[in-house]
């Protein structure tokens with residue numbers, strides 16, 4: 001066993017160089033110190049997803065969320081229409097000023113002593129202001145905006161670091177997948193802050209970031225829904241077609257760089273761009289490091305709560321200006337697999353909780369992420385890494401996540 | 413729904429029958445007799461647990477459960493198939509049905525409201541759920557069948573653990 005305190009965080013990943021395996025130490029999942037460092041070095045520094053723009057579509061709309069452990073309000077200003085991300089903490093004595101998950105308001109009034117802020121954070125009222133010294137300037141006591149906010153294809157990201165790569169640089173190759181997801185309908189997509197499946201599991205946040213691009217797990221973990229589907233009318237044919245596709249699954253497993261990854265189960269390099277345009281119902285699993293997954297009909301926002309506790313805010317997405325029956329189909333697809341009573345996702349969470357439990361066993365502390373390791377190639381133009389010859393369950397995607405993690409965690 | 417017809421169920425005898433029916437439904441669930449439970453539903457039935465709030469537009473909003481008759485059967489089958497990892501170890505439930513109120517009558521159907529307290533036990537952990545339920549029941553061949561079962565969980569807008577059992 002490795003003495004927990006004596007090793008650098010970045011050494012907790014063996015990255016497959018020098019002919020070694022690619023392995024990840026269990027401390028990544030069980031150690032509260034690792035979690036604290038992740039919050040500081042990843043979530044409270046790098047670009048993280050906070051909202052989709054239609055959640056705050058109109059002036060005055062707001063929603064509350066977290067950047068790492070820190071509470072923030074995402075608002076759209078009533079007059080200028082700009083999106084602001086403000087720390088949800090009163091400048092007087094620090095109370096959270098907004099209690100609701102979402103809504104529409106021109107002002108946030110702190111319930112403790114009554115300071116009032118408008119929805120771009122400006123302080124507009126301090127009760128009995130005369131009690132302060134003469135040089136007290138109310139204008140200096142607004143809610144503090146987070147250092148950086150940027151929007152790509154409607155996805156709003158924020159960073160608590162004033163410097164660093166731009167959002168476009170950070171997203172890099174993953175931008176194409178965000179574009180495709182939002183272009184499914186020519187009129188765009190609709191995400192509502194009040195239409196959401198909220199679930200939790202007793203396990204580390206990285207399990208959820210990995211899992212959608214872990215093609216290896218599907219047949220075992222999701223045996224029950226595969227069998228339900230096979231038993232449906234026409235299910236035998238669907239199952240047979242799936243079996244044929246399976247052989248090519250891993251060619252579509254892509255490490256996009258900066259920890260992002262995607263798995264397109266029908267990957268065909270030649271017809272790729274063309275085929276993706278025709279996606280209407282399902283979208284291939286795509287993970288944007290560290291806290292966003294887009295898959296099927298949903299946007300999944302990962303909220304890390306502790307090293308052993310994760311919340312998921314899953315927004316089923318509707319398409320604008322399409323017949324209701326099409327959106328209804330999308331909602332039924334969401335319910336089929338996802339949500340706490342779904343036939344699929346809860347079987348994933350069950351595995352996450354089992355891995356969390358197993359992470360405390362010390363007999364072997366290194367977890368194996370080596371499928372397709374020697375077959376990995378890098379596209380010289382894009383830097384995308386993939387495994388052309390692995391027939392099933394390549395882990396090139398997961399290695400992309402942990403290579404990036406290793407890099408970020410090395411920066412104190 | 414309202415009707416000018418003489419209410420078929422607002423008589424002491426029917427009230428008792430309807431309460432017994434709700435208890436029987438709970439009994440089947442808690443005993444794990446899910447095939448029989450599925451048999452209580454009509455073929456046009458809906459089993460519905462809305463997400464976020466009590467009234468949603470199901471064309472544009474996903475529910476926690478929105479099952480038609482076939483899917484109620486799939487749910488029952490999957491939970492007992494031995495294939496779902498969420499059922500290893502198994503769940504146990506105890507449904508407490510109270511505050512039964514008879515509602516609108518329309519033709520051969522009656523709406524019944526009740527409160528549900530649900531205890532769920534799995535892996536040594538017991539959780540409690542509270543809900544308001546709406547059952548629309550239809551008289552068919554002299555017995556009651558469920559046309560609609562809508563469960564409004566008190567926690568429908570909260571972060572939920574797995575709900576891998578019949579609510």
Ligand code: FES
Pocket residue numbers: 090091092093094095110111112113114115
């Ligand atoms: S803490 Fe907000 S007004 Fe005092």
Ligand SMILES: [Fe+2]
Pocket residue numbers: 211212217218221222345348
């Ligand atoms: Fe899965």
